[in-house]
Amino acid sequence: MNIKSIRSQFPILEQKIHGKPLVYFDNGATTQKPLSVIQRINDYYARENANIHRGVHTLSQEATTAYENARTMIQNYLGAKENHEILFTKGTTDGINLVAFSFGELLKAEDEIIISAMEHHSNIVPWQMLCERKGCKLRIIPMDEKGDLVLDTYDSLLSNKTKLVAVTHISNALGTVNDVEHIIKKAHAVGAKVLIDGAQSIQHIQVNVQELDCDFYAFSGHKLFGPTGIGVLYGKEEILNLMPPYQGGGDMIKEVTLEKTTYNSLPHKFEAGTPNIAGGIGLGTAFEFLNSLDMKEVVKHEQELLEYATSELEKIEGIKFYGQAKVKTSVISFLIEGLHPYDVGTLLDKMGIAVRTGHHCTQPIMNQFCIPGTIRASFAFYNTKGEIDVFIKALNRIIPMLKN
């Protein structure tokens, strides 16, 4: 993989922060955008902007075509059977909330939903709200001290009461890659549906929704080199057809009288109102960009970064890692004895290095480890060993400053 040529496609990586070259290690929060995505959005507003699905004029038709082509691009990349199984959303959170509401309408009291102990808040709170609304029960797959899910317990949680299992593919705080194949197979065996939170996946590994056989797969565009405010919920056609709409408005209807409305077909039934057209088109371009990469090379490079950074960090006295799962992506969560993450993050920033500090929207994980938060470095394929050297050097400068 030619990192230099890849980096040259990401203009922000040339930035200086406080006079220092930017070292961007906060890819778990959001990724940077390649020029092709930035230009595509720009071109859309400069030359094609019109509302879609509702005009006979040329621009409206061109914008509709571009938006629908993006949908097809994403369908092909994810290996979905139908193009209308790709629903545009605002992001992962929005997709999960859609399922929690619309699929949730099919549930009744005493039905059970299973999530895991390593979920992002956006894959916890919507289910808690659903349980409040419908009287369903929430069950939790525990996590061991390495950051792996305890799948034996999962198997024993499943029963004919289980209606939905919602777990993350990859943990944003720990990097754990969950055995979702196992989770999906076992859930289907008791007749439950499965939602996979894919917010941290597609940017790191190849995902094929039909091979996984998941029922829903939710992710955000901004974490895979696309724009913010756009994401995708994949859902199997037959389940989406059973679900009532999430929001009412324009575009999602077939016929409206003041007494009664009939709903449009998929995907429009779940896409009320004027969508984020530029975002959808930009996301299509982000998938084109992903398509231009060799995912095997990406995985190899990111694993090298993970191993190199881990072995360099291990040399630091008093370091403790959180998340040492069997299979991990390029995320390192750690603490250094006696140092507060806020202090470390503040000083790294002054040296041009962007990391995340805090609980990463996964307070239950932090509670399990009895810590308020961690320092998290999360790498993308455009990061380099040279940047890791800068990071380690910066840490070695900071530590004596902060230690008493």
Next chain:
Amino acid sequence: MSITEKEQEIIEEFALYDDWMDKYEYIIELGKELPIIEEQYKTKDRLIKGCQSQVWLHADCKNNKMTFSADSDAIITKGIIALLIRVVNNESPADVARSDFQFIKEIGLQEHLSPTRSNGLVSMVKEMKLNALKAVK
């Protein structure tokens, strides 16, 4: 010295540093030197919880002069607290309630007082002024 004079003094001290790391080295020193709040005051009702760091604040008013003591789990937060306290300690409640801590901006530390930073400092400043307002005669 008035609040404004104390603020001016701090601005001049910070003018000596043109490198960020030197500036922070100084803030960290201040944090380490901040007289620790007495254990008896480190109670839940004096805890200001931020998302990133936490702050304890204790305020007192005697003879129309405010005194503050505080602590934080993060040392940089503590250093900034030391600066804030230095400016308003032994000032009248009315003056404390009026102060806007503009000097923090002048020395380039306003990011720590941004509401989105969630380190407990914004709430601490509010709490300081509230305590002062309560003590205004």
